Each structure stands twice: as C-alpha cells, then as structure tokens.
Amino acid sequence: MKPDMKKIKREFFQKSALKVARNMLGKYLVRETSEGKCVLKIVETEAYMGVDDDASHSYRGRLTDRNKVMYENGGVFYIYSIYGIYYCLNVVTNKKNIPQAVFIRAAEPLEGVEILKKNRNMNNFNFLHLANGPSKIAQALGLNKEFYGRSVENNRLYFLEGEKVSSKEIALAPRINIDYAQCAKDYPWRFFIKGNKFISKKQFYSL
DNA sequence: AGCGTGATGGTCT
C-alpha cells in the first residue's frame, strides 16, 4: 500500500448511490484500533436508491429510528443490526434529505489478516471467506453501532483511494436477498469486480 | 454445487 494514498472525503459520497457504488469498487476500507490496522479492498457493493426503490429502508420516505441517518448529507456511516446477531455496513450517499446508501457486500483482505481472523472466530478458517459477505466484513473489522451516523472522515474507520477499476472489469447484477421488493427486485444495482475471488458466495449462483 | 434450515433479537406496524 502506498504511504501517500489519500483519504476519501465526504464529498465523494454526495452523489447518486448508483455512481458511488460503482466508484467504491477498488477503494480501501481501513480500520484502526489499539490492536492494529486492517485494510480491506472493496470488491462488491449494492446501491439503495431511496424513496423510489422498494428494496430500500427509506422507500417512500420511510423514516424511523433505525434509518434516520440516511437523510443526512452523504459521507456518514449507516450501520444496522440484522437477524439479532449481525451488523451491516453502509455509507450514506447523495445530499441531505435524499435518503440513499451504498451497501458494502464483499471485500478482499490486504492487511491485518491476523486481527480479521481473530475477530471472525471461524471454526474452519478459509482466507476467501474472511470478508466475502456484508456481516463478515462488520465482524472482521469489529464494527457495531458505535459508528452509526459518524462521518467517514475520522481516524478509526475510513476509506483510501485504493486501486483504479476500469469499467471493463466491472459487472452488474440484481441485488441479493431483497425478494420482498416488488418493482426493484431485479434491477441491476449490485456491482462487483469480475473474476475477483472474494465476491460474496451467492454471486456465483447468478453467473 | 445447490438447497434447506436454525440461530437470534432489534425493529416495525
């Protein structure tokens, strides 16, 4: 990793979630704790487009304690718990009161593997499965609601410029586990790096 | 490889 790599600023996220989801591929997600530093390369994302997207938590302007941070100006974290035991990591996008977000689905471990491994506490260790799912990422990085609503411009959880990913390397597909959506169920709002070994497992089913 | 299922509790109506 280049030492001069720049931190990504909030402005990066203040555009359509579709654009941001695509542009987040190849970026590095960095987690720093007293234990050390972990770096993940983002390889799969999903866009949640807000009021017109019936898969989105903010569909038709829905506003609850859980999702209220989606209405903030882009560049803050939206973390929620799911199935009682897991967390999902999103970054709020677009401008204030346009409640969109990018869901980070899968990542490739680049640095801090021992810490990721310890946090994941896997019975059968598999490097490919360290961070190849949204809640695996949260678990591997030791995330909880502590970062709910926090700006991406902080020193504990942030993004770096990472690697350029050309359009040719990117594939689109429907999003995962949104069967409850009627209209948007099959919209190709999932983005991933073609052929990357760390994309989430369900990916392969649809290829 | 693909499908089915249990765990587990916060959130929403």
Next chain:
DNA sequence: GACCATCACGCTA
C-alpha cells in the same frame, strides 16, 4: 407478532 440488505452447517449427489 412477523419480519429481516446474514451466516454456517449439513444434507444430497
């Protein structure tokens, strides 16, 4: 009271 932007494991083959 039902749902859920998940995961791991076990089964079939």
